[in-house]
Amino acid sequence: MLLQSTALLALAIGANADLYSLVATVPWAPGTPSSTDQSAIYNGTYYLSDRTNKGVHVISLANHTQIGFIGGFVTGLVNGTLTPSISGPDGIVVLANRNEMYVGDGDGTVKVINLFTNTIITNITTGSKKRADEGAYNPSTETVIMANGNETPPLVSVINATTRSVIGTISFNGASGLEQPAYNPGDSQFYISVPETTGASGGAIQQINVKGSYSIAKTLPIPDCTPAGIVFGPSDQVFIGCSGSQVASFGSAASYIMNVTTGSIIANISGVTGSDQVTYSAKTGYYYASAYLNTVKGVPTPFLAVIAANGTVLQKIVTDNVTAHAVSVDPSTGNVVVPIKAKGIQIYALGGSSTTSGSGTPTASPSSTSKSAGAQNARIGALFGMVAAATAFAWLL
Secondary structure: OHHHHHHHHHHHHOEEEEEEEEEEEEEOOOOOOOOOOEEEEEOOEEEEEEOOOOOOEEEEEEOOEEEEEEHHHHHEOOOOOOOHHHHHOOOOOEEEOEEEEEEEEOOOOOEEEOOOOOEEEEEEEOOOOOOOOOOOOOOOOEEEEEOOOOOOOOOOEEEOOOOOEEEEEEEEEOOOOOEEEEEOEEEEEEEOOOOOOOOEEEEEEEEEOOOOOOEEEEEEEEOOOOEEEEEEEEOOOEEEEEEEOOOHHHOOEEEEEEOOOOOOEEEEEOOOOOOOOEEEEEOOOOEEEEEEOOOOOEEOOOEEEEEEEOOOEEEEEEEEOOOOOEEEOOOOOEEEEEEEEEEEEEEEEEEOOOOOOOOOEEEOOOOOOOOOOOOHHHHHHHHHHHHHHHHHHOOOO
């Protein structure tokens, strides 16, 4: 039944493959970066960490222009070369109920940014001498966790957002490093991606306690992955992006969807690997994986994957293997944003019909086949209709 349903879903998607079309490219300013990190969208504004230029880009998604640049971050050099482990800005965490954004920096501090003014208002010291990397936020308790994955052993800093202070740390003895943390509203728990640890050579998702005892509560091993980005979708499901080393280390290329209640893998997304930041849109019901280190038979084949909640790949958008390891989705529109070194910050829309290059001047869309926004909307509506019909028909088989 499930295989029949998935096959029919893929058939329906195949009839209208291009869900997203490029609608705008925002030029780089103050310069083209060679090292970026995470991104986020809040209140119609896109934020991107740029280590090369030591700051965060601020992009208006309403008029497709850069409206600000938040400087003041630390870039570390080793033998004259930018080194990510001691450079920032890095991970971005939006605290929507506080109108603040926490951004990890290369010196182990966390910069707190006021989202009304887009300025740094304070620094939080984690005690690490290397970067404060990715983070996650529980708005109910106003708790932030930040990964200090380059320390030995790696550790997580637990931060009280009200007092803007570190209230505890959790050590990960036996871990090779730490990647993306994520908060699961389903069980009100924090989880973190661990590339490799004792008893889990392929990596693990670990649940952590941040109340009372600061400790690791549960370890969920992952088969042959070396996980990086993770994000929660529906029903305690976490999407897991595997690192670019997956192919060389294990001879496999896949991403996974896991049920964190049982620890079981419920979907294997073959052919999507080398992802860093991944995200989920409640508006579209899709996962998005920045597979910028994806390879096919040893050949770099970077793309952004748009993936249904059941693991079906709906679209692959060609990107690059330099800056395109960040991806964000606008929660209001479902539009997706990805940075491309040779082009700029690219904005893709569901059913978009024209592109602009930052000046607001429309140009021909490279991937749109419709003549109007109405036609594009009809196309998307037809797609969802086909998906629904395919799913309903599957239950009759």
